[in-house]
Amino acid sequence: xxxxxxYPTALIIxxxxxxxxxxxxxxxxxxxxxxxxxxxxxxxxxxxxxYNAVIQLTIYVVAVPILLAMAIMFTNVRNEKNxxxxxxxxxxxxxxxxLILMSFVYLVAIAINVTPTAIFPNQIADVNSFRMFDxxxxxxxxxxxxxxxxxxxLLLTVVAGVSDNAK
Amino acid sequence: MxxxxxxxxxxxxxxxxxxxxxxxxxxxxxxxxxxxSIEFMLTAVNINLTTFGLYCKNLAFDGFIFxxxxxxxxxxxxxxxVYIFYAMYRQKQTSDIEEYDNV
Amino acid sequence: xxEFFAANxxxxxxxxxxxxxxxxxxxxxxxxxxxxxxxxxxLFGSGLGLVFSLGALVNVFINGASEYLxxxxxxxxxxxxxxxxxxxxxxxxxxxxxFISFFIQLYSSSYMGSEPKxxxxxxxxxxFNFSMxxxxxxxxxxQIYIGWELVGVVSYxxxxxxxxxxxxxxxxxxxxIINKIGDTMLLGGVVSLIYIMYAYSTSQFVTLDFxxxxxxxxxxxxxxxxxxxxxxxxxxxxxxxxxxxxxPFHTWLQDAMSAPTPVSALIHSATMVAAGVFxxxxxxxLFTMSKDMLIFIVxxxxxxxxxxxxxxxCQKNIKSVLAYSTSAxxxxxxxxxxxxxxxxxxxxxxxxxxxxxxxxxxxxxxxxEYFKNNTEEQTIxxxxxxGAFALSGLAFAGLNCKExxxxxxxxxxxxxxxFLLVSFMCAVYIFRLCCLYPLSSNKRKNVPEQLSVWIFLxxxxxxxxxxxxxxxxxxxxIAFVGAIVAIVLTLRxxxxxxxxxxxxxxxxxxxxxxxxxxxxxxxxxxxxxFSRIDIWISDNKLLFYIARYFxxxxxxxxxxxxELPVKLIVLCLRFASKEVEHAQIRNIQTYITYGALIxxxxxxxxxxxxxxxxxxxxxxx
Numbered sequence: 001x002x003x004x005x006x007y008p009t010a011l012i013i014x015x016x017x018x019x020x021x022x023x024x025x026x027x028x029x030x031x032x033x034x035x036x037x038x039x040x041x042x043x044x045x046x047x048x049x050x051y052n053a054v055i056q057l058t059i060y061v062v063a064v065p066i067l068l069a070m071a072i073m074f075t076n077v078r079n080e081k082n083x084x085x086x087x088x089x090x091x092x093x094x095x096x097x098x099l100i101l102m103s104f105v106y107l108v109a110i111a112i113n114v115t116p117t118a119i120f121p122n123q124i125a126d127v128n129s130f131r132m133f134d135x136x137x138x139x140x141x142x143x144x145x146x147x148x149x150x151x152x153x154l155l156l157t158v159v160a161g162v163s164d165n166a167k
Numbered sequence: 168m169x170x171x172x173x174x175x176x177x178x179x180x181x182x183x184x185x186x187x188x189x190x191x192x193x194x195x196x197x198x199x200x201x202x203x204s205i206e207f208m209l210t211a212v213n214i215n216l217t218t219f220g221l222y223c224k225n226l227a228f229d230g231f232i233f234x235x236x237x238x239x240x241x242x243x244x245x246x247x248x249v250y251i252f253y254a255m256y257r258q259k260q261t262s263d264i265e266e267y268d269n270v
Numbered sequence: 271x272x273e274f275f276a277a278n279x280x281x282x283x284x285x286x287x288x289x290x291x292x293x294x295x296x297x298x299x300x301x302x303x304x305x306x307x308x309x310x311x312x313l314f315g316s317g318l319g320l321v322f323s324l325g326a327l328v329n330v331f332i333n334g335a336s337e338y339l340x341x342x343x344x345x346x347x348x349x350x351x352x353x354x355x356x357x358x359x360x361x362x363x364x365x366x367x368x369f370i371s372f373f374i375q376l377y378s379s380s381y382m383g384s385e386p387k388x389x390x391x392x393x394x395x396x397x398f399n400f401s402m403x404x405x406x407x408x409x410x411x412x413q414i415y416i417g418w419e420l421v422g423v424v425s426y427x428x429x430x431x432x433x434x435x436x437x438x439x440x441x442x443x444x445x446x447i448i449n450k451i452g453d454t455m456l457l458g459g460v461v462s463l464i465y466i467m468y469a470y471s472t473s474q475f476v477t478l479d480f481x482x483x484x485x486x487x488x489x490x491x492x493x494x495x496x497x498x499x500x501x502x503x504x505x506x507x508x509x510x511x512x513x514x515x516x517x518p519f520h521t522w523l524q525d526a527m528s529a530p531t532p533v534s535a536l537i538h539s540a541t542m543v544a545a546g547v548f549x550x551x552x553x554x555x556l557f558t559m560s561k562d563m564l565i566f567i568v569x570x571x572x573x574x575x576x577x578x579x580x581x582x583x584c585q586k587n588i589k590s591v592l593a594y595s596t597s598a599x600x601x602x603x604x605x606x607x608x609x610x611x612x613x614x615x616x617x618x619x620x621x622x623x624x625x626x627x628x629x630x631x632x633x634x635x636x637x638x639e640y641f642k643n644n645t646e647e648q649t650i651x652x653x654x655x656x657g658a659f660a661l662s663g664l665a666f667a668g669l670n671c672k673e674x675x676x677x678x679x680x681x682x683x684x685x686x687x688x689f690l691l692v693s694f695m696c697a698v699y700i701f702r703l704c705c706l707y708p709l710s711s712n713k714r715k716n717v718p719e720q721l722s723v724w725i726f727l728x729x730x731x732x733x734x735x736x737x738x739x740x741x742x743x744x745x746x747x748i749a750f751v752g753a754i755v756a757i758v759l760t761l762r763x764x765x766x767x768x769x770x771x772x773x774x775x776x777x778x779x780x781x782x783x784x785x786x787x788x789x790x791x792x793x794x795x796x797x798x799x800f801s802r803i804d805i806w807i808s809d810n811k812l813l814f815y816i817a818r819y820f821x822x823x824x825x826x827x828x829x830x831x832x833e834l835p836v837k838l839i840v841l842c843l844r845f846a847s848k849e850v851e852h853a854q855i856r857n858i859q860t861y862i863t864y865g866a867l868i869x870x871x872x873x874x875x876x877x878x879x880x881x882x883x884x885x886x887x888x889x890x891x
Contacts, residue, residue, distance in 0.1 A: 013180065014184070017191075018187060020200070021190060026199055033207070036207065043214055044217055048221055052213075052234050052238075055235060056213070056238060060238070064206065064241075067249055068199055068245075071199060080197070084194055084196065085195070085859075090193070090194050092864075092867055093189065093193040093866060093867075096863065096867040097866065098870075100869065100873060103873040104182050105179070129345055130345070130346060132228060154243060155243060161839075161843055162250050189862075193863050
């Protein structure tokens with residue numbers, strides 16, 4: 001069943017990501033990127049991370065596009081033309097991406113035979129919604145409490161900085 | 168065969184998404200498009216983290232927690248970036264990144 | 271061989287959904303698919319579905335019922351499964367769905383040919399096929415609810431297909447709202463049933479599978495008192511009443527006729543409205559527990575049949591006559607289900623679906639919707655008259671069904687009289703149409719359209735010989751008399767403009783106006799009370815001063831206490847950012863490019879070295 005969802009979703013993600021970076025109109029790029037983030041949320045869901053999927057949907061499908069849409073609306077970005085660079089830099093990054101892609105695919109092709117001991121490629125952890133929530137809340141409030149607090153401080157800082165400078 | 172989706176399927180998908188984001192960061196001129204591309208890279212990393220959180224038993228869902236942190240980082244980064252973009256736009260009246268050479 | 275069809279049915283049923291997504295995404299990307307390609311995609315899905323559902327039907331006869339499920343939601347012991355339940359009823363209905371939708375899509379390919387939003391129409395058709403199939407093959411009540419909602423949405427989209435016309439878009443909204451009322455009640459019924467199962471039974475029953483619905487209904491009956499049980503059944507049955515356009519909610523079906531004619535034929539007469547009968551048959555174990563409920567179903571069905579037949583006699587528009595007739599015939603089916611004769615209900619469902627599809631399509635042959643929808647311009651084509659014979663019970667499969675109905679209702683004299691009255695009126699309204707409007711040769715001479723109409727009629731005629739029943743009993747003679755009366759009266763008086771009774775009937779006994787004036791008015795009164803309370807509170811000076819005082823206090827606290835740390839942080843950051851400013855670089859994109867390039871080279875070099883070393887050592891694994 002997850003194959004049935006995975007392949008179309010992966011296709012949607014990649015196709016819309018390509019549309020995003022190659023489209024001439026910035027609004028279309030934004031809309032296509034929403035599809036990509038939604039697809040990523042679906043991938044989280046079939047991985048069993050339901051909480052992550054919900055957070056992904058609320059932040060990346062709702063909040064982030066609205067923020068970017070605000071930025072587009074307040075400025076005159078829409079009417080600018082020629083939004084893709086020309087020149088050697090473009091081909092250099094394509095070559096780099098190709099190299100990285102080939103090396104990682106090669107790595108996977110090797111790793112199918114030689115598996116690291118900590119990973120069980122065909123053996124999924126027993127995912128149960130309640131167990132997952134338990135684990136996540138435990139993680140937030142015991143092992144990663146410092147990181148959690150730091151993030152709150154970071155968020156506070158951002159809110160403070162932006163609200164101060166926006167005056 | 169079709170029903171067997173393993174760890175490598177997710178990893179390859181994340182790799183592709185990351186590379187698309189990387190290319191997008193470099194080839195586009197528009198600042199907002201660059202921001203979206205950076206978000207693509209973050210999403211790809213999130214997919215990786217979640218996949219490892221699911222497939223490595225001794226991690227005990229730590230991957231999921233890190234993915235949540237990452238989402239928060241992405242949102243914060245975007246908010247600041249959009250703010251900086253807006254401040255720059257008021258000065259330069261353009262969204263071309265090459266004009267933004269003195270922040 | 272036949273297990274193959276049953277096991278792979280799920281892929282075939284998912285195909286229309288992916289076709290819908292494909293068409294939708296294709297439009298988003300600006301890909302213009304050609305019309306033959308769109309038609310081909312859609313027809314392929316329906317044809318494949320027809321073949322596979324017939325194969326699965328054969329499998330049911332050979333190997334018995336089977337289920338192909340996958341888990342959907344798992345919360346501790348609660349495991350909800352979606353999938354395909356292959357049994358006799360679902361496969362019969364599925365074959366009917368795909369058969370009718372195949373030929374109606376063929377018909378649409380030329381009928382809607384000049385339509386600029388052709389792609390959208392076929393996308394919706396695919397979505398309808400998917401959602402209706404989802405409803406019909408569902409193994410539990412949850413999946414039925416999902417399909418139920420989806421079907422309502424598609425119906426809304428297709429009624430309002432020409433949304434630039436305000437009348438059509440208003441009828442779409444009306445159909446959607448009335449269906450929504452029923453859907454909400456159905457959801458309430460499902461949730462209460464789950465609650466009872468949670469409280470009084472094992473977790474196996476919580477998912478409301480139809481395979482153990484007998485036990486579920488006995489548990490529900492044992493642990494509720496009589497009143498609660500009736501309320502539960504009524505909540506579930508309200509969904510049926512709205513979807514099948516039964517008495518208090520039948521008004522949406524007349525307005526739904528503003529959809530394109532093939533849509534009316536497919537959705538609003540043959541398949542979607544029959545979903546109510548389907549659900550009633552599925553829930554019959556529950557309804558059988560209470561005798562009052564069964565009596566209510568029979569009474570409601572018969573009353574709707576009588577009422578809608580009466581309304582149909584005085585309609586001026588052919589399509590609204592057919593709409594009222596659909597409500598009436600669905601009432602007959604529900605009465606048969608309530609009487610316990612499920613076979614007859616399913617038989618009449620199939621026969622009625624085919625006849626109604628043929629009638630609507632032959633209406634579309636001789637009338638073009640793109641002309642003005644004027645009453646005088648409507649005409650009748652020859653195939654319509656053959657359909658009229660079948661519908662009224664004068665000949666063909668309709669005759670056999672009416673005979674069976676007569677035999678079923680024979681024990682109860684009251685019901686028998688009522689049924690004979692209904693079939694009399696049925697003959698009257700359908701033959702009145704045939705005499706009232708001129709017979710015309712077809713305005714549209716396209717092959718696919720003619721072909722699909724005649725195929726439906728052929729199936730109706732051929733199936734006469736497969737259904738055994740006594741011939742020429744009381745219903746035949748009643749219908750015969752009705753036809754004669756209709757022909758004589760219509761030819762002599764042309765009773766389109768007669769007394770006040772016919773006006774009352776034509777307006778459907780003013781039920782629509784009752785809804786729009788009285789109910790809406792009451793609703794407005796009710797809300798105005800709350801708005802007055804609101805105004806009273808907001809005009810109150812004392813409350814206003816108290817609130818302002820508190821706001822000022824809060825403002826002071828925020829300014830002087832909460833903002834302090836923020837200001838401190840801002841100062842620190844300002845200091846830090848001045849330091850960092852010097853480290854800025856020019857044109858970061860070039861740096862990213864160099865970084866990625868170097869990284870790629872390093873990665874590939876390391877991997878090449880790694881593989882070289884492994885190869886030289888003789889390899890691992």
